[in-house]
Amino acid sequence: MTFNSLDFLAFFAIVLTVYWLLPHRGQNVFLLVASYFFYGYVHPWFLALILAATGVNYLAALAIERWRWRGKLILTADLVVSLGVLGVYKYLDFFIDNVAALLSLAGLPTAETTLQIFLPVGISFYTFQVIGYTIDVYRGKLQARRDFLDFALFVSFFPQLVAGPIERAAHLLPQVEQKRSFSVENLYSGLLLMIWGFFQKLVVADNVAPIADKAFAIQDPTFYLLWTGALAFTVQILADFSAYTDIARGAARMMGFRLVNNFDNPYFSRSIGDFWRRWHMSLSYWFRDYVYIPLGGNRHGPWRGARNILITFLLSGLWHGASWNFVLWGGYHGLLVLAERLYKTYVPALPARLGRLLLPLKVAATFVLIVFGWMLFRESNGLEWIATHLALRPAAGPPEDVEIAQYLLALVGVYSLPLWLKAAYAWLEAKLGSGGGPGQMAMLTRACLASALFMGILIFRGQDSATFIYFQF
Structure with a gap:
């Protein structure tokens, strides 16, 4: 079910x-x-x-x-x-x-x-x-x-x-x-969380999924179509997995349980290490506590610490599925985390003011690295396909592919807008879900949000609703 x-x-x-x-x-x-x-x-x-x-x-x-x-x-x-x-x-x-x-x-x-x-x-x-x-x-x-x-x-x-x-x-x-004990507060906040989860799945994930699927199904994709598909999958996997988590948390909350949050705006991360503190947090911390630390963590010198990081990330990739592309994805993130550690060790820290000015650039650069990783994750046809895709060049494709890619990117951008607004939603949930706001105003706000999301589901839901991506893991 x-x-x-x-x-x-x-x-x-x-x-x-x-x-x-x-x-x-x-x-x-x-x-x-x-x-x-x-x-x-x-x-x-x-x-x-x-x-x-x-x-x-x-x-x-x-x-x-x-x-x-x-x-x-x-x-x-x-x-x-x-x-x-x-x-x-x-x-x-x-x-x-x-x-x-x-x-x-x-x-x-x-x-x-x-x-x-x-x-x-x-x-x-x-x-x-x-x-x-x-x-x-x-x-x-x-x-x-x-x-x-x-x-x-x-x-x-x-x-x-x-x-x-x-x-x-x-x-x-x-x-x-x-x-x-039964709580009206839990009932309303849980219901809103569930509706938000359904919106992410049915409107966002299920609408960008066909773009990603078709891009990765092309036998000889051009540079622009492939990376449009990778960006679509980047949006899809967050919306899809976050949707499941929010539905689960909402259902549990309505029954008086509090499940841990699994995501903390991961695409606003300022580094890959920061990304893994925000993405699938329950798994990240599981591997930290039950694999990385028992292996010795960073307690026995930099070389063993580097080994332990790579082992942890390779196992994390393999956890996602029995395929070399998942192992490659895990190793890729492990190497990026090691590169960040080396950078912090040998490069002096920037002045605080300059660091704040460069923050948008850090977020953008991290997002590009994440998208590249999702391309490795999504490509399940074999390592030779990954090598072929990495060899694609922007100038190699016909001009009409650029126009198609622009149109598809615009669709991805429109459907992904709710994800970029999730930070505001999280802030609102923290204010109202904790009971900090006025009771009647909180109820009214939730009712308006739930109604808007429900109408969005009825009007904009995808034609086909696929199984949640993480069911295969």
């Missing part, structure tokens, strides 16, 4: 109504059943995997807490099982393909042996979430939970189950365990 479907709207309306009629324990039981229904709606066999991940990590955390002297062994076994299941479903065919390619290069016979394994939606997200819980118990930062039902709800909570944000147990589990 996807958020951009009528099935979900009917499902959520029923869940929300019944949920607030129940006591706390009943709410958790009902939410767990609803979450399993949501996840197994199309493919019921998905439930076996999430139940296995839940059970293995639930028992592993209890075992770690009981037998501390064997905690490392238990954690290792848990990681082998959890990451092993993820590896089989997500990377086994990729591994087989690359082994076959190496054998072919060596002149050895190969056979078509890929297993064509179907990737369960959301497996990367809930696997990382549940692993984070077990590691936190091992580190002594969290007590292992005895209540299996509450823990299972933490793992499977349907608003953020399929595409995040990846919640930390220390943040979401207490909200599961504590009594939640």
